[in-house]
Amino acid sequence: MNNSLNYSKSQLYLLTALRVVIGWHFLYEGLVKLANPDWSSIGFLLDSQGVFSGLFYSLASNPDVLKVVDTLNIAGLTMIGLGLILGSFTRLATIGGIILLAFYYLSHPPFIGLKYVLPMEGSYLVVNKNLIELVALCVLLVFPTGHMLGFDRLNYLIRKR
Amino acid sequence: MERIILEEIMEKDKNQEPLQGDRSEEKQQKSVNRRDVLKGIATVPVLGAMAYGWWRKKRYDNFLNNQLSKELGMSYESPPAPVYARDGKPVRLGLIGFGIRGPQIARGAGFVHPDEIDTLKQAARENSADRRYQNYLEQEDMNLVVNGVCDVFDVHAERAIQTGANVNRVGTDGKLGKLPKRYRTYKELLAADDIDAVIIAAPDHWHGPMTIEAAKHGKHVYCEKPMTWTVPETYEVVKAVKENNIIFQLGHQGRQTESYIKAKEAIDKNILGKISLIEVTTNRNSPDGAWVYDIHPDASEKNIDWKQFIGQAPWHEFSLERFFRWRCWWDYSTGLSGDLLTHEYDAMNQILGLGIPDSATSSGGIYFYKDGRTVPDVLHTIFEFSEKELSLMYSATLASDKDRGKVIMGHDASMKLGNSITINADPESTRYKNKMQSGVIDPALPIYSYVPGRKNVDAVTSATEQYFADRGLLYTYRGGKRVDTTHLHVHEWINSIRTGKQPSCNIDRGFEEAMTAHMGTIAYKENRRVFWDRDNQKIV
Numbered sequence: 001m002n003n004s005l006n007y008s009k010s011q012l013y014l015l016t017a018l019r020v021v022i023g024w025h026f027l028y029e030g031l032v033k034l035a036n037p038d039w040s041s042i043g044f045l046l047d048s049q050g051v052f053s054g055l056f057y058s059l060a061s062n063p064d065v066l067k068v069v070d071t072l073n074i075a076g077l078t079m080i081g082l083g084l085i086l087g088s089f090t091r092l093a094t095i096g097g098i099i100l101l102a103f104y105y106l107s108h109p110p111f112i113g114l115k116y117v118l119p120m121e122g123s124y125l126v127v128n129k130n131l132i133e134l135v136a137l138c139v140l141l142v143f144p145t146g147h148m149l150g151f152d153r154l155n156y157l158i159r160k161r
Numbered sequence: 162m163e164r165i166i167l168e169e170i171m172e173k174d175k176n177q178e179p180l181q182g183d184r185s186e187e188k189q190q191k192s193v194n195r196r197d198v199l200k201g202i203a204t205v206p207v208l209g210a211m212a213y214g215w216w217r218k219k220r221y222d223n224f225l226n227n228q229l230s231k232e233l234g235m236s237y238e239s240p241p242a243p244v245y246a247r248d249g250k251p252v253r254l255g256l257i258g259f260g261i262r263g264p265q266i267a268r269g270a271g272f273v274h275p276d277e278i279d280t281l282k283q284a285a286r287e288n289s290a291d292r293r294y295q296n297y298l299e300q301e302d303m304n305l306v307v308n309g310v311c312d313v314f315d316v317h318a319e320r321a322i323q324t325g326a327n328v329n330r331v332g333t334d335g336k337l338g339k340l341p342k343r344y345r346t347y348k349e350l351l352a353a354d355d356i357d358a359v360i361i362a363a364p365d366h367w368h369g370p371m372t373i374e375a376a377k378h379g380k381h382v383y384c385e386k387p388m389t390w391t392v393p394e395t396y397e398v399v400k401a402v403k404e405n406n407i408i409f410q411l412g413h414q415g416r417q418t419e420s421y422i423k424a425k426e427a428i429d430k431n432i433l434g435k436i437s438l439i440e441v442t443t444n445r446n447s448p449d450g451a452w453v454y455d456i457h458p459d460a461s462e463k464n465i466d467w468k469q470f471i472g473q474a475p476w477h478e479f480s481l482e483r484f485f486r487w488r489c490w491w492d493y494s495t496g497l498s499g500d501l502l503t504h505e506y507d508a509m510n511q512i513l514g515l516g517i518p519d520s521a522t523s524s525g526g527i528y529f530y531k532d533g534r535t536v537p538d539v540l541h542t543i544f545e546f547s548e549k550e551l552s553l554m555y556s557a558t559l560a561s562d563k564d565r566g567k568v569i570m571g572h573d574a575s576m577k578l579g580n581s582i583t584i585n586a587d588p589e590s591t592r593y594k595n596k597m598q599s600g601v602i603d604p605a606l607p608i609y610s611y612v613p614g615r616k617n618v619d620a621v622t623s624a625t626e627q628y629f630a631d632r633g634l635l636y637t638y639r640g641g642k643r644v645d646t647t648h649l650h651v652h653e654w655i656n657s658i659r660t661g662k663q664p665s666c667n668i669d670r671g672f673e674e675a676m677t678a679h680m681g682t683i684a685y686k687e688n689r690r691v692f693w694d695r696d697n698q699k700i701v
Binding site: 016020023024027028031057061082085086087148149150151152153154157158 | 193197198200201202203204205207208211215288292
């Protein structure tokens, strides 16, 4: 943890707000999938393009592997969401979020010449919302807030006792 | 400006008294001051906000879904899987015609050529997403045995023998079972004592004569569509099948398509309101799709029994083109009407119980394939059903791959039908008017959608699912089995043979299919409106 940082009040609140809204997005995505017993990542995986598509197809092709992928994805989204909102294990949650977003981005990179069956909700070239969210989490990794506004503050103090 | 310094925590840490002995956790908590606690839990209310939002959204969705399901009364459950009888006695099959469709039906019955098994295995090894081999292995064993085969082309006949003998479902490295006997003529095969039932996948002009002959020998028949090549033989087929009390199944495997069964439920519940128009289409754009099939390199007059191929067709000198691409000539074929319209018509007959139309008009022409064919490559046929008060419009081209699908149009809603079902309310619907005004129904979103294998399809995700389903990227088959409809259709036929129950595409449905197709063809050929004389059961 980089303790040499100091923030103005507005810097702290806005960084925390960024952390919380990204957390909200993750948590809701996780809960929606959790609440739908029929949800599966198979459609998304099969729609993969780009250099890593082979990897994503192979994840989708085995029902047992797919089950693990689905479970990890739902659990990951939910835990990361909770972590970011509450500021608990914030660093772990942030890194986890970056990894998940990297997977989403790499499976559907908005590069020239790649076409997707799954409709996108905007127009993208190289940069899409996954990448922006990923970079935002990288920012939060170097400008952490959990140990100031969040459970990590309490964790830290209690552990130090 | 007040600075919030991160070191403040560290500072506080330094100022704390050192830990003493077994200080209780409670005391530790107390030493964290109130301000720390507040800052530690500052974002917890966000969870409360999400919980509230979640509850509101669920309540809203539930309200909409309840209103909708109350209005529609449609379930999302898949139709129950049929349970078929299994008795110890194998059904002894004969295979007649083993060109393109023959091997496909044989696979549905459980028999695949060892070469083909190798190919399927290889494909599965190269691409783990290719699950055809696994699907085949998972296909239920119906306790069948192939005792006889017949094809006028030696190469095809030989493949039929190997296929029928492949009882262990093995590749070229495996051991075959007993080789079935090859018969030179279908008549000899049908006279054999060790055959109970036959699969007929010969050209169209042979369907009628072979079925009649089979029925006379008491053999059950699974016959490829269309049921007949001419109008007169249609009556004879019905007579032969009924008089000899055989089980006849016409090869419209679409009868087994789950979404069609569901579509029938929606029609029976009158969700579309008064239906006035049905649009069904065929769009293909490849030589294969236009029946320009490959000519086997080893084929010649020496290994093809040309005379037997010609049969009741007008005589023509030996022609490899005509032998392999027979669908392009009226001499052996029923054209678009018999080959593809029949599938579309039968789907609608299954769903709506249409029966034979009152009239038919057709137009079209040979616009793209100037290869000497006599059947049109573009065809439109419009059937009128006066009792049902609706039109069925069939439109086809073999030179464009644009997807048009099947649409059933009602006053209150329309249904798009493929592997999945999407029903959208009509903006001018009378029945759904109030629900549209109150926001329960949005005409832009489906009021009902069904993707086979899925239980809960909500309005939000259905657009994407629709997208996938219609392109065959179905995640409806997650972890489960993707089953070949031909297999189900053959299985139903076999079960009917064992139980004596009528199969879904029986001789009565076959009669309706054949007459409807013939009406379309006659209307095209004679360039006139053709009528069905219901009292005399004939085309006029």
